[in-house]
Amino acid sequence: RLMSSYTLPDFYLPHPPRLNPHLETARVHTRAWAAAMGMFDDPDIWDEQRMEAMDYGLMCAYTHPDCPATELNLITDWYVWVFYFDDHFLETFKRSRDAEGAQAYLDRLDAFMADVPPEPANPVERGLADLWPRTVPAMSPSWRDRFVRVTRDLTQESMWELFHIERDAVSNPIEYIEERRKVGGAPWSAALVEHAAGAELPARLAGGRPIRVLTESFADAVHLRNDLFSYEREVRQEGELSNCVLVCERFFGCDTRQAVKITNDLLTSRLHQFEHTALTELPPFFTDEAVSPAEQYRILRYVGGLQDWQAGGHAWHTASSRYTKADRPGGALGMNVSRAHLTGPGGLRNHTHIPYAEVTVRLPQPYMPFPVRDNPALDAARAADVEWSAAMGFFDPVPGIPATALWTEQKLVGFDLALCASGIDPDASAGELILATNWLAWGTYGDDYYPQVFGAAHDLAGAKLANRRLRRFMPIDPAPTPVPLNAVERGLADLWPRTVGSMPPEARRAFRAAVEDMIDSWVWELANHAQNRVPDPIDYIEMRRRTFGSDMTMSLARLAPGRRIPAELYRTRELTGMANAAQDYACLVNDLFSYEKEIRFEGELHNGVLVMQTFFGCGPQEGAAVIDALLTSRMRQFEHITTVDLPALLDRIEACDAVRRSVAGYVTELQDWMAAILRWHQRTRRYPACELTHPTVARWTQGPTGLGTVTARLASLASFAAPSTVPAGWAGTR
Known part of the structure; x- marks a missing residue:
């Protein structure tokens, strides 16, 4: 609903603007440069008077107040080029809805970010051909690669806007x-x-x-x-x-x-x-x-x-x-x-959030268009996971906190992580299903372990040292690994060689990076707890994909045997958007079901419902409604990408049958993944309030605990990192 008049809000401006003294030099220079590039040749796009009124010299003098005149001229030319490109694309392709011509036009621009560009055919190409050699020689190859990527994003993603205009669609906020x-x-x-x-x-x-x-x-x-x-x-x-x-x-x-x-x-x-x-x-x-x-x-x-x-x-x-x-x-x-x-x-x-608030929320029925299929080895995986978790020490007292175990066998049976793995991969062999269930158990245990061992004491240094040790249990090439000192390390020491044995080095690196992202995100959560800070909504959504471990489980799917999807296809807007939408759906489902457990019983700050409560200043039910709307919109986006955008992409690149089958398999796996995660949340006994109790406060009990003894504690932790002669692939049992 549009208002008759539009009023700008009260902006937060924490820094004063400053003006570069070379403003007039930049104005004169860039006016002549734009004319030389032919940017005034079509008055329907630009003329000299229109460009002067927009005053890109003033923009760059404000945004780069300290650079010398020559640099300011270069920067101003870049902004004239990018704004002209935006208006040229609007007049030439957006208004006419010429998607095919637009893609060809954008693809040609890539050739002008090179040492030997082709002959330019329009002012946009002419400007880029002039700017490139004036810019990149002063910078390193690493910067050049990054600049190529962000420039390509800026130009190629104009198609995203055009596609939305074509179908009269407005994006969801994420x-x-x-x-x-x-x-x-x-x-x-x-x-x-x-x-x-x-x-x-x-x-x-x-x-x-x-x-x-x-x-x-x-x-x-x-x-x-x-x-x-x-x-x-x-x-x-x-x-x-x-x-x-x-x-x-x-x-x-x-x-x-x-x-x-x-x-x-x-x-x-x-x-x-x-x-x-x-x-x-x-x-x-x-x-x-x-x-x-x-x-x-x-x-x-x-x-x-x-x-x-x-x-x-x-x-x-x-x-x-x-x-x-x-x-x-x-x-x-x-x-x-x-x-x-x-x-x-x-x-x-x-x-200002007060932890352990007595909150309740009525759970909505999340939108789910896909069915769940179960793996016939489900019962075998259930039994094997209990046995494996016991062997790894998940039911043992945790060193450094009161003599109590984080988990019991009864708790793990109630969690029923095998049910989740069964729906995620209904066609896996019994061995593959057991391995997947063990990974879910390890990630869930680690997610419980870090707040208990490091959170109550705000021990960020200890958590970082723990992560440093965990990295040593994930060698890319065969190498000695440390002796595991706790259940988290023991579980990873067992899982890593069982998982990556047949993977090529590139796949191992990708999977290791996904595991590292997850464990590093646990430290990010601990840092927010140390400051009693509920995250910013955008930072939360993007970090939530890591704290949930979704990158890790999706990496396993991407590395499935026989998968023939080129790496560059994974980086396309369509596949990236599809994967991100699926991850967000699953993460937000978890936030709905875990809200009472996390806020009331654990004093947690990292829950989407609480994030929305804090941002909007609303109650739990209103926050849950926003999360439900977000996860529904992400599912709708997933459906649109898989039924419309993805087939169009495969047709445009003329994908072979093998690639199409692999992409279809990937889509099915993501559908299974989301459906299984929702079904598991509806059935597991991990989240109902009747299963929960307020935990005892964990205190460090190994060594000195008085004022001024943190150095002794860190020295004790650091001593754990001494190298050992245990061969790579050792799987410890208790």
Whole structure:
């Protein structure tokens, strides 16, 4: 429902904008450059007057206030190119709905990010052919590879917008944030910040969680701000469907005013996430990764460059003619930090949750269009898992906390993890089903173990040391492994050789990375507990895929024998979107069923219902309704991808029959995976309140426990890492 007038919200502006003194030089230079590239040849797209009114020189002078004149000219040319590309694509392909011509046009652009490009045929190609050799020589091959990837995302993902316009479809919120990162171009802007600020990220660190979250929270904030400013132009004037305000209107069934508030709250939360990551995650990251002073300097210059971009981008939005002016400027130049910004979503509100609240929630009936099939070896897997768990020590007292076991045989029987594995892989052999069940038991036990052993004491150092040891039980090539010291290590020492024995090294690396992502995400949860911080919604959804172990189980499916899906096909928008939708469905189902167990009995902070309660300031039932709507929308998206987008992709690439059969098998496995997980949650005795008790508080009992004894404890933990001569593949039993 559109409002008669559109009012910008009260923006959170924690940093003041600064202006580069070389502004006029950039304006003069880029005007001549655009003319030379032919960007004024078609007045329906641009003319000189229109470009001057949009004032990209001002934008870049605001967003890169410290770079010299030559660099500012280069950066401004890049932004002129990208905005011209956006308008050229709109006029040439979006309005005509020419999907085939659009794809051919985009595919050709890749050839201009090379040392020897073809002859350019239009201003977009001419501009890219000129910019590329002016930009990449100053940077490393690693940066060049990243810049190629984000530039390709920016151009190729324009098809995502075109497909939505073709079918008059508005994305669900999770899909929108993920795809907007690509087509919106802010990760591309972040790469240019590295260039302009002389702050190239060290290649070994660029993929680390703090760097990734800084870049992504920066990107999301840039895009959400742009959506608020561009709503009238894009939605009301151009019929655009890729705008978060419109996404919120459709998803929540609300009017424009409320959709603006939700979008702005999400923007504020992402800015707080950026600040939180810079202040609390970078320092331990520097220590953990032994980051040198020179590397730290470059990373901090990068952070400062992103802050300058946020402040300058807002200032430009208020001044540029590109966006229709609303009723008020929405926070003009300068800083704007109000009490509401500090106490609302992403701010202090996220630190005020009181644990162990007496909560209840009526569970909805999650949407599930797929049936469940069971494996005939189910009963054998049930019996084998109990035997294996006992041998690994899952029923034994845990060293370091009061003499009590985390699990009992009775508990494990009630969990019935074999039922979950049976539905996930109904066609597996008995041995494969038992192995899958053991992996589920190990991951679930580890998920219970870390909060009990490391959480109550806020022992992040101990958890990181434990993860460092677990990595040694997953060698890519045969190598000595440590002697297992606890049930988690013993289980992994047994599972790893049983799983990867026949895998090639590349597959082993992929599977190991998935396991590492899961165990590292447990440390992320512990860090939030140490700060009593309920996560930001976007960070939560993306980390939830890791804490749930979905990447790990899906990696096993991808590595199935006989699977013939090329690696580049897995990276397509269609297969990535399908897998992410399936993961989110399963994770959010778990959040619904585990809400009472986690919030009331465990003092947990990492549950989607609580995350939505905190973000919206609502009650449990309203939070559960949002989660149910999100998981339904993700299932609907999965259905659309598998029935419409995926067949179109396979036709477009002219996939052979073997690839089509492999893709169909992958789709079926994901359907089985989601259906089995829902069925298991409905039947397991892991979550009903009648099965639960409040746990006793765990205390460290090995060695000194008084004030000032943490160093002794860390030394004790570090001594566990001494090498042993146990051969790779050793499977210990008790």
